[in-house]
Amino acid sequence: MNVLIMTDLEGITNVDSYYAVWPQTEEQKEEAYRARQDLMRDVNAAVAGFIDAGVDHVYVADGHYAGKNFIHEMLDERAEFLSRDVWESYVTERKVDIHAEIGSHSMAGTLNGFLDHSQSSNAWFDFKFNGKSYGEIFHSAAFVGAYDIPIVMVSGDVTACEQARQVLGDIETAVVKRGIGRNKAVSVPSEEARRRIYEAAKRSVKLKDKIKPLKVHLPAVVTVTYMRTDFCDEAILSDKIHRIGPRTVEKYIDKIENFEDMLRMNAPR
Numbered sequence: 724m725n726v727l728i729m730t731d732l733e734g735i736t737n738v739d740s741y742y743a744v745w746p747q748t749e750e751q752k753e754e755a756y757r758a759r760q761d762l763m764r765d766v767n768a769a770v771a772g773f774i775d776a777g778v779d780h781v782y783v784a785d786g787h788y789a790g791k792n793f794i795h796e797m798l799d800e801r802a803e804f805l806s807r808d809v810w811e812s813y814v815t816e817r818k819v820d821i822h823a824e825i826g827s828h829s830m831a832g833t834l835n836g837f838l839d840h841s842q843s844s845n846a847w848f849d850f851k852f853n854g855k856s857y858g859e860i861f862h863s864a865a866f867v868g869a870y871d872i873p874i875v876m877v878s879g880d881v882t883a884c885e886q887a888r889q890v891l892g893d894i895e896t897a898v899v900k901r902g903i904g905r906n907k908a909v910s911v912p913s914e915e916a917r918r919r920i921y922e923a924a925k926r927s928v929k930l931k932d933k934i935k936p937l938k939v940h941l942p943a944v945v946t947v948t949y950m951r952t953d954f955c956d957e958a959i960l961s962d963k964i965h966r967i968g969p970r971t972v973e974k975y976i977d978k979i980e981n982f983e984d985m986l987r988m989n990a991p992r
């Protein structure tokens with residue numbers, strides 16, 4: 724059995740400020756470096772859990788922003804790193820059996836969700852699929868689910884883990900912190916957080932045949948409400964995208980073949 728671990732940065736243990744995730748100054752870059760070290764420690768806890776559960780191959784991918792967050796010399800040697808242009812093919816060619824998300828955050832508009840957003844903090848106010856609002860855990864689940872792969876484990880703040888269970892059912896979750904408003908968070912102690920990740924990863928392997936892959940209803944309508952009307956002006960330059968409100972567009976999709984199928988909106992993200 725093989726697992727793919729996808730990572731994000733907002734839901735990593737000890738990451739507790741916006742600038743750790745989006746550094747601007749030199750001082751903030753030092754903070755961001757510490758966040759990247761914490762990312763590697765969370766990832767390694769999950770890798771250890773999956774290896775101890777008997778998984779054959781543990782593939783890991785770097786999902787936050789441009790995918791340049793990993794400190795490769797810190798990665799557990801038993802994991803195999805997949806670059807940005809490669810990981811999708813491991814899903815579409817069904818080289819993995821289960822999927823895990825480390826460092827997740829809740830969807831845009833979640834109260835006390837640390838750095839809550841759906842794909843874009845700057846441009847997207849809301850994302851709906853067939854009329855219901857979802858965030859990035861759903862986006863991943865719909866993509867891997869199209870290839871019969873279930874998400875069995877998620878780590879992140881309280882709200883990310885709650886939403887994961889709302890969307891995916893009784894999966895394993897590892898809560899590593901709680902948000903205080905949007906821009907602050909309090910983490911559980913590092914050792915405890917990594918123990919939770921390790922245990923959740925280890926237990927989640929047993930869910931392979933219990934958790935069903937997410938199968939979305941197709942054809943589907945995808946609706947995005949932007950922060951500003953000009954983003955919407957740009958989006959509708961595509962003839963497949965229709966404006967249904969000053970800041971809201973929608974499009975129809977009849978398949979999910981790649982990760983971007985439901986997300987591409989021809990406008991800033």
Ligand SMILES: [Zn+2]
Nearest residue numbers: 731732787788
């Ligand atoms: Zn991110």
